[in-house]
Amino acid sequence: MQWTKVLGLGLGAAALLGLGIILGHFAIPKKSNSPAPSISAPQDLDLEILETVMGQLDAHRIRENLRELSREPHLASSPRDEDLVQLLLQRWKDPESGLDSAEAFTYEVLLSFPSQEQPNVVDIVGPTGDIIHSCHRTEENVTGEQGGADVIQPHAAYAPSGTPQGLLVYANHGTEEDFKELQTQGIKLEGTIALTRYGGVGRGDKAVNAAKHGVAGVLVYTDPADINDGLSSPSETFPNSWYLPPSGVERGSYYKYFGDPLTPYLPATPSSFRLDLANVSGFPPIPTQPIGFQDARDLLCQVNVSVYNLLELRNSSNVLGIIHGAVEPDRYVLYGNHRDSWVHGAVDPSSGTAVLLELSRVLGTLLKKGTWRPRRSIVFASWGAEEFGLIGSTEFTEEFFNKLQERTVAYINVDIAVFANATLRVQGTPPVQSVVFSATKEIRSPGPGDLSIYDNWIRYFNRSSPVYGLVPSLGSLGAGSDYAPFIHFLGISSMDIAYTYDQSKTSARIYPTYHTAFDTFDYVDKFLDPGFSSHQAVARTAGSIILRLSDSFFLPLKVSDYSETLRSFLQAAQQDLGALLEQHSISLGPLVTAVEKFEAEAAALGQRISTLQKGSPDPLQVRMLNDQLMLLERSFLNPRAFPEERYYSHVLWAARTGSVATFPGLSNACSRAMDTASGSEAWAEVQRQLSIVVTALEGAAATLRPVADL
Amino acid sequence: MQWTKVLGLGLGAAALLGLGIILGHFAIPKKSNSPAPSISAPQDLDLEILETVMGQLDAHRIRENLRELSREPHLASSPRDEDLVQLLLQRWKDPESGLDSAEAFTYEVLLSFPSQEQPNVVDIVGPTGDIIHSCHRTEENVTGEQGGADVIQPHAAYAPSGTPQGLLVYANHGTEEDFKELQTQGIKLEGTIALTRYGGVGRGDKAVNAAKHGVAGVLVYTDPADINDGLSSPSETFPNSWYLPPSGVERGSYYKYFGDPLTPYLPATPSSFRLDLANVSGFPPIPTQPIGFQDARDLLCQVNVSVYNLLELRNSSNVLGIIHGAVEPDRYVLYGNHRDSWVHGAVDPSSGTAVLLELSRVLGTLLKKGTWRPRRSIVFASWGAEEFGLIGSTEFTEEFFNKLQERTVAYINVDIAVFANATLRVQGTPPVQSVVFSATKEIRSPGPGDLSIYDNWIRYFNRSSPVYGLVPSLGSLGAGSDYAPFIHFLGISSMDIAYTYDQSKTSARIYPTYHTAFDTFDYVDKFLDPGFSSHQAVARTAGSIILRLSDSFFLPLKVSDYSETLRSFLQAAQQDLGALLEQHSISLGPLVTAVEKFEAEAAALGQRISTLQKGSPDPLQVRMLNDQLMLLERSFLNPRAFPEERYYSHVLWAARTGSVATFPGLSNACSRAMDTASGSEAWAEVQRQLSIVVTALEGAAATLRPVADL
Known part of the structure; x- marks a missing residue:
């Protein structure tokens, strides 16, 4: 999940949707199972099937999925990423619980990696040029999982290589205003190294803003105040709590746009025209390196930054699986998440993939048994290389633009399924509000009490609608995950679903180990969602929405x-x-x-x-x-x-x-x-x-x- | 009809379509009339209805339509143009033979007119500056119809005003090559007046090319070799033959693009954003004036050109009429032609409008009698201000872009219905070929013998198809008439249908009185189509195509x-x-x-x-x-x-x-x-x-x- 881009458009922004009690409006008949309905039958949502699906979505199986998915780091295009492609294909082709068909679609895309021979380096240099202190090149091996060869060194993906050296200047978030403020204070920025903290603007924007003032290099750190509610000692952080250890470094893509940088508007097939590197726009203009707060605290005076990032053309695959619609097979309900992670990625994105696999298993089983087939087609997608800039999903929309635009009913994204276990959080366009409400009113919320997900949700995110009164508020969609090409490029009604935390209890910008080597299975199992009931809640919510969109005779999209x-x-x-x-x-x-x-x-x-x-x-x-x-x-x-x-x-x-x-x-x-x-x-x-x-x-x-x- | 733009892409260009004997493939049931079919009925094309329509399309009524339509000049936005809007509304709302509904849609668009106070002038000046000869300011009043106040003075629409004076240089077609050739010959072009002839490139291109070489003004004349098979004397020309009289001047739009020049990509509603005139592109850069060949012959040495064109915002209307589909009302078969003419416009465009009105009368009568209602909706359109650059149709596509793009089955254009009476001529995209073939095989060709329109057509325009063998060849669509926004901007399968001449018998670039004051009812009645059987043939062809597209259970579009x-x-x-x-x-x-x-x-x-x-x-x-x-x-x-x-x-x-x-x-x-x-x-x-x-x-x-x- 690309988090920073969400900020400007996130939950706080215009969330002005309304409540449609679709279930009441749409008389949903209880009918007997009919595996091969007549083509023109007014086949409608079957409440018994819905109940069966809700009942069969299993928290334990989601947990086991997550354990397997996050067992090893699975960076985009890595061997383990390819293993997971095979795992998905195997699951989706399973004779007992698979889909009608599944296929991998591979693109050749430009990714950015730190050099393995020459690690990126941040050193503090003394007045005579001697190295006083070197920042950590890797995260501390706290749980035994941070030491592997496949744990990618933290880097700013797509930042150029270079070895700037200069005086350190603290530049807050690295916004335009921040640099103007420094200038106003008479601080000379030319040739300096700007120390910035994550947040406020997009990752790459910090370098863009800095370069305008002649800054030579940018460091980006995660501030404990922004992510750890101020806590920073090892005893207060993972594995002793969900907070980020001092050595944790947030990785991320620093590319301004999304999609493969060499093939804008074209699918990155091997034969596609590729821009000359000189003509690529949107990369950070100056060397940039992310660091942990432990190092950020120790930085002083003169700093030496060496970035040796390499650009490489790599193969990255989407995996697509489909259940053919019985009546309107040319209408697609598209459900997806990315597969690639920065390191183990237990939360981002494997929590979503664990849910995806459980959903496809339950639906696939009903399908293979002949109990059920949806009215419309359901397409499951596992996207590649999202972390580098929503690349797999974007290339897919470029390749099948018209087909998708003409036929897709809605796109449902579950990337990080569980940030924390307090409440549902949904972003989406207005037409999907009513189906989300219908689904969540019928599912019990995890935790004590007998609230529905809806009734729990409304306690955390709500607004007063002129039409419906007090309702849960949906956030609007930015470009933080793979829904972006679907809503912005194709104009398909989209939503993003997750469980998240109580904002009154933490001021964390996002879950603390985001994009670090500490985002592991144990982290989820111990701190984020012990028992996996929030994962199950997300699976049920998404499952109910999928069924309602694919099976309802009248589409539950409320355009009003x-x-x-x-x-x-x-x-x-x-x-x-x-x-x-x-x-x-x-x-x-x-x-x-x-x-x-x-x-x-x-x-x-x-x-x-x-x-x-x-x-x-x-x-x-x-x-x-x-x-x-x-x-x-x-x-x-x-x-x-x-x-x-x-x-x-x-x-x-x-x-x-x-x-x-x-x-x-x-x-x-x-x-x-x-x-x-x-x-x-x-x-x-x-x-x-x-x-x-x-x-x-x-x-x-x-x-x-x-x-x-x- | 904007003819010049067709040249590069016309009949000669890649016309590589194939023959689909749709009638044989699609079993068309004969079924009893059912004015109110069950919504889901597999209602199909009814051959009896088709036969009835073919029989009722009446040549005499088309002739009477044409007489009325071309009675007065009806320049876009003129009072007579508005009268014709009312005539169309009246016909389409007629209780006996009207459509389900009809409406006028008005836009405020930028048109260009010659000043009424200060006519455009072309004078030959002697060495001392005295005027030796003045070109005709109006066409000669040959039939009593060329003298009215509403006969617009010939002008190059959208050419700027100005009074350049300079040596005359003959520049052939005014192409880039023509001017380069002159330069090669050592002829100084700076400050000259270029005399060019119509053809070769678009109208406005002549001035664009000329201006690059410093030419001060451009004259454009119609060469008798290009339009009159070389004939030029009054006794050999209209009203003694179909050829253009010596004083005839081709009017036309010299705007490079199409649509309202002030509102590209936006509908020209009163509130729409309008470009500042300084930011408009696509107008000719230097004063330009069209003249007749009589004057062109007499031009000598030093020439004085005075252009006083005025740009004005004017109201221009489209008239839309609809027959609601019985089964799939959200699928539109769109049939249209423009209404505005340069002068009387008997051929261009009234021949097409005369056919349009007869078609809507016959279908409207069946509808009002309760005999028939099409499976899909049929939309009839009378576009405004085509002559200035396909303005009405373009604004319409801008206003209803998505609705049209999502729902339109095909667009059928009949602008000039009859150029001459030798053969059918069709331009279109490949998917429409088969429906045109099916229709024309079943209609008798006008003239002696018992050929079908298809069998006659194949004698004039044919090609050897790798799939079908010898078939009539369809031309490809340029931007010569109102189909342009539908095919190029919206991607809707389109066609343009007309009867035309035997190219072995005349080398005329187009029918000779095109865009002159000699394009009158008598001209059509005497020379182009006495008896109006070619008009009838076009009406039957278009009618059969409309019915096949709107009524066939399987759409007769052959994508292969x-x-x-x-x-x-x-x-x-x-x-x-x-x-x-x-x-x-x-x-x-x-x-x-x-x-x-x-x-x-x-x-x-x-x-x-x-x-x-x-x-x-x-x-x-x-x-x-x-x-x-x-x-x-x-x-x-x-x-x-x-x-x-x-x-x-x-x-x-x-x-x-x-x-x-x-x-x-x-x-x-x-x-x-x-x-x-x-x-x-x-x-x-x-x-x-x-x-x-x-x-x-x-x-x-x-x-x-x-x-x-x-």
């Missing part, structure tokens, strides 16, 4: 829940930008009209669905309606809206740098135009962005009208 | 006919570029594999269709298969393939400037790279374009596989 989002974006625009726009003679009137039109059409469509459900609707009629629901999200895509933002085409969820929580194109354009005169190019861009979003909303509303209308 | 095109593109690449590419270490291997994969998948899909047709397939199953057929063309779209080419996203049919008749991106990139060294940016672009087309073909093949396969 977009109205709340649009209304809140509109209100933010009016309140926070209205006066400014007016000064520049820009009217929000057309946007108001477009939002109103969307609201009206979405509500009318909801009415037509209700009416249809009361009758005995024809399967073809329901298919046409479902197509409207499935394809709504595509209406918000405009590949020409943000030509500079690679892959980002969704006019509602593109990255927002502007401070107002409104339509991102408008927000970003306004913050750039703010200090320019009326009539500037920047203000023209504000108007263009306004027209782009108005056109998207009007176009979306047009797709919701009765299909025979003009 | 793309294989022939791809194979021929591949062969051209191998033969004409193979050696060159090899020199630069670029392999065509991946392209060969991709074409083979497409061929195999398309053939396998064809097999599955045949098998399915033998059984009694379920409507939902057929729908899924039809979706594969309908959406294939979308797989060839890549909005990032040609970022400089506005709207052109179709990787197979984008404009080809390179000389090799192969994939346009490859051809164009090769001709740019040709003279550069290996390793240049230009050769990298060749590789990128190769990967783009390989990815598109592989992606397309993936959509043709059984839908449940990975």
